[in-house]
Structures are given as structure tokens and as C-alpha cells.
Amino acid sequence: MKIQSIFLPFFLSLLSLYFFSCGGTPPEATETEEAEEEVAATESEPTEPETESEPESEPEATPEPETESTPLKIAYSDWPGWVAWEIGIQKNWFEEAGVDVEFLWFDYVASMDAYVAGQVDAVCMTNGDALVTGATGKPSVGIIVNDYSNGNDMVVAKPGIDSVADLKGKTVGVEEGFVCHLLLLKALEENNMSADDITVVNTPTDETPQVLASGSVDAIAAWQPNSGQALKSLPGSKPIFTSADAPGIIYDLLCVSSESLEANKEDWAKVVAVWYKIVDYLMDEANMDDALKILSARVSLEPAEYEPFFKGTKILTLEEALKFWAKGDGLDSVYGSTDIVDDFNVKFEVYEEPLDTGKYLDPSLTKAYAETSK
Template sequence: MKTTRSVCAPVTSASRLFTLRRRLKRAAGALALATGFFAAHAQSASAAPLRIGYSDWPGWVAWQVAIDKGWFKEAGLDVKFEWFDYAASMDAYAANKLDAVLVTNGDALTMGANGAKNVMALITDYSNGNDMIVAKPPARRIQDLKGKKIGVEFGVVDHLLLLDALQRAGMKESDVTLVNAKTNETPQVLGSSDVSAIAAWQPNAGEALRQVPGARPVFTSADEPGLIYDVLAVNPVSLAAHRDDYEKLTKVWYRVVRYIDDPATQGDAVKIMAARVGLTPQQYLPLLKGTKLLTLPEAQQAYAKGDGFRSLYGSSHAADAFNVKYQVYKTSQDVNAYIEPSLTGALK
């Protein structure tokens, strides 16, 4: 789960985990005041649309299908989706300008640790190959990187991916030398420095593969399904005040997933999604394939408590441990308090 959750063009806004701390802390005071105001006026605000922040990641751009098709109106739901750069969407949520925001599960914990309380009320997807470790020749597998330098942005989600890759290969972090590199600069780092590999997400990973002859992915998020979940993080006050609306929203989401997964309608869905981010359908389809949209049964299974990455609980515990170890925030979070499975669990 990125300088932004973008899969279209490198950007330079705050990273998905680490550099948001100060901005979120600044917004936390405003959130506390605004949340109290919101609670006191929940009834009078009931006629206002739900405000949801989304940004450039296939599992979130997918909502554009429902927007363009008019499915929210069909469901009797008044909702306004607002487009942001990823970091800006979290800032807006922390300032109580949004009822909900689409983020990674690790970033949901980061927001909460810095005062922007939320619950993960819907799982949209998990990264299924868009995050990767890219190595230069002659390396062909993770083990070939022992004793080598690897460029990665410290404290972000692909740092977590790299640590998982090393562990799965029977290696320790000390078996390699990590070089701090901004994710949007990793293609240049791989091509011009003495690092042997980089950890990055699309489009940066793909650019590294194009720029460096013979470069190849030696580990991707498809090798560890569920390491990086993407979720709808909802203000608990908003959820309590508008539960019926969130139930409708959840139903619309699974209509979207079915439409995208159906070979008969996938082409139309990809056309809609590609247009939202300024790509052709041919350019966008591989990016969609690197994202696993969860069907209803798969999401219900992910909401079951468990220790592994197949469970949102297990994945979030791992993200929490990583965040504390690398000082994204100081105090371990109560993961159970962040996960709200009832909306998905009620559907059949």
C-alpha cells in the first residue's frame, strides 16, 4: 500500500505511512473539535450527502463505475465522492472534511494513532502484484541480494513488503544494506547507483523495469496476498448516524465488483476507470490485474479473525508492529477496535 496510491504518474506528496505523521497530528486538534460538533448536529446533518475521499488506486478508482452508472441514485443513496491525491485525502479526513476515506489498513492505523479515529468498515482489495522488489542482473531471486544494497523508502508499505520477502527467503534484514530512497525516485536510483534492487509500487516499479536492462521482479505483493489491504475507513460518528446509508453503499460496492469481474462487462468498467485517471483501457488493464478486488465471500473470509495475512486482523497486526518498530507512531494500536465487519457480514 506509496507516495500516493497512484498508478499513473510519479508524484512527490507525502508517503503512505511515515511522512504523514506531522500533518495528521496538526489536523488532530481540528478533528477533535469538529467531531464533537458533528456528533451534536448529527440529526440536522442527516440530509447532507456522505462525503468520501478517493484517490488513484484501482481498488478505489473502481467506485467510478458506480458514479458514472448512477448506481448510488438507484440505491437511494446521497453520496459525494471527492477526488484527491492520496496524502491530501487523509489530511481532509483528519480535518473532518470527509465522512470516510479510502486508505491502506496500515494507514488507517496511522490516522487513528494521530487522532483521526476510524473503523475499517469495508475491504475493497489487496495489492496483488503492483508492489514489487525489482532487481538488476544477475540477481534472479531474493537470495541473490544477500550482501547487496537495496533502495527503499523507510517506513512505507514497500519497506514492509521487503522485510516480508527477506523473511520468506530465510534471510534477515541485516543480510542486506537498506538505502533510504524516495519511492518516486527509485527508478533512477536503480539505474544510476550501486544498489542491486529497489522496492516500489506502480508506476515506479514498472518504470524501473523499463529503464534498467534485464531488471526483473524477484518478489511482488502477489507472493504474499493480504499483506497490503485497502479499506474504506469511516468516522465512527458518521457510521452510527448513517448506518443505513453505509449498508446501501456496501451493496453498491459489490455490484461494482461483479461488474468489473464479469468478462461481459469488464471492458466497459476498465474504460470508465481508465478515463478517470487519463489512461487508455489497454494501459489500465494490467494495473487492474495487479489489484485483487474482493468478492463478498472473500471479504467475509478476510474479516474473520486470524493471525495470517488472509485475515484483515492478522495483516493489520503486522502493519501495527511495523509502524511501531519504525516509529511511524509510538504506541501500539488496538487493532480489534479499528475493524468493523458487520456491514459486510450482513450481506448474502
């Protein structure tokens, strides 16, 4: 009986601890508001205030309208050309350039979700995904071409399938609407086939290796590290079509929201300058070990493990980038490639109306940087 009487106040004070220490409750409060009021009525017994000292450990993430003082938030994910930003971060080059940036590490698809939700100012994505994200969520402007995929994106087929033509009537695991789906469709087109010749199984990209190894599909389309993992986990499987077969179909960009670009143009110019500092650093073979160490540490790997992933990515120097920024119809122009991707997306009903692709690309900052660095 005695303990019983001790316990009740104890429990209530524990409850009050929760009340005091979590002042800002998430919006679910509306749903249970009346319940809360009732509780307040039932537990009118005095509560011990010493519990108030509990530190507030929940970080409140409230998105605020852009001002000068908030850092530029950039979402990046596990792709060699984007992990390269890590060099600038680790070497404090952004601070040296006088620009306040915050890089946030995401899963690729989650990074685009966060961008659409307006939680970040910029996101690293491919030109194709920029269009899809724009058509279905929020448009963006690509200001930097980091690299183009040079073999890292692959269609990997199980043993016995040696070419894209052999895929006829087979099932292929791919994440629908994303960059590798595009690669797959391109592979089909180059072999005079259509999307109807295969059955697509919608598979999250990071599960493609297991799905291929399990034998439930005949081929998969994925990017590194998943594509490499697929090759390793099913011996005898081989890449039947890679981004190296269609260079320029996948450009990797830094895509900025147009509001942020307008409001902070100078800051973004500084980001461009830092990027080309990173590229210069990467181009010197003597720095390769140091660079690989920084890159691999981002994903907690050994440098030697990371090097293969880096090989399938062609990082573009300023001169090369300027060449690809020139307007043109073919895949050797970012504009041409984006137009082709747009056609594809409409044709395969990823979205319905063709987009004004020119609005998604803005080489002016890169060109301005090229002018000043001459």
C-alpha cells in the same frame, strides 16, 4: 502629468476591487491587520463601486460539522481497487441507492493527510496504512475490503540481483512508513534477514522509477503504476518479491471515521451495497471492456494501457470478502493480517505501542449486506 493624475485613482480602484471581491480573506489577515488598517487610512479617496460586480470565484471550503444534508466525502486515489468506485459514480448507482456521496481524487499520501485533517469522512487505504494513520494521526474503521494486492506491489531490483538474499548490504529506495516499506520488511523476514541488512533510502513512491534507473539505489519498493514503470525504465530489472508472494499482507480498505460511521450508519450501509454491485459488475468478463474504459478514463489512459495494472489486484467478491473477514491469525484473515502488520510496525518502530487492531475493523455492514442479499 495628466496621465499621472488619471493613474492614481485607477490604481486605487484596482486595489478596492481586490478588497470588495475577496470578502473572506484567509486567516493571514491577523498578521497584517494593522497594515491593512493603515492602508484604509491612507487611501480615503473615493473608490468606484462598479468593481463590486466582480463575481466571487473562490470556492470557500469550510468544513462543517456533519449533518444529514452534507454528502459523505470519500477520498480515493490511483489504485485499481479504488478507481473501481468510479464505476458506481459514472453509472449513478449511488443516487439510485439513495446515498449522497462525494468522491474526491487525491494523491495517495495527500488523501491520508486530508483524512487526518478531518476534511473527508472516509479514505481508501491499506490496512497497514490505516494503522499508521491511526497511530500518528486519526484512527479509522475499515468497513469494506475492496481487494488484496496480488502482485502490484513489488520490490524491483536492478540487473544482477536475483533474489531478496542478494540484497544484503545493498541500498533500497522506499517511502518509509508506508505499505511498500512493510512489503520490503516482510521480504527480508521471509529470507531470514533483518532491516539492518540493508540501507533504506527514503524515496517518494512516485520517484522510485527514476531513482532506480539513475543507479543510485540497488532496488526499490513501490506499487503500480510506479513499480511497472520502474521495470520498464530499467531493462533487465526484475521483481524479486511481490505482494503475490505474500498475499494478504496488503488489503485495501474503505476506512471511515468513527464519528461519521456512527452518525450515518445507514448511508454507509448503502455505500457497501453499491460496492458489491460494482464487484458483481466486474466479475462478469463481458463487462471488462466497459469497466476498463471507465477506470482508464479516470486517469486519462487508454483501456489497454490500464489493463496490466488491474491484473495485479484481486478484487474480492462478497463471498471471498466474508471469508477474509473471519477472525484468524494468518494472512488469510484481515484481522490476522492487520495484527501481523501491527507487530511489524512496532518492531520496526513505525510507531511505539501496539494498537487495538480490532477497533480498526468492522465487518458488520458487509455481513448485514450479505444477510439481506441472500
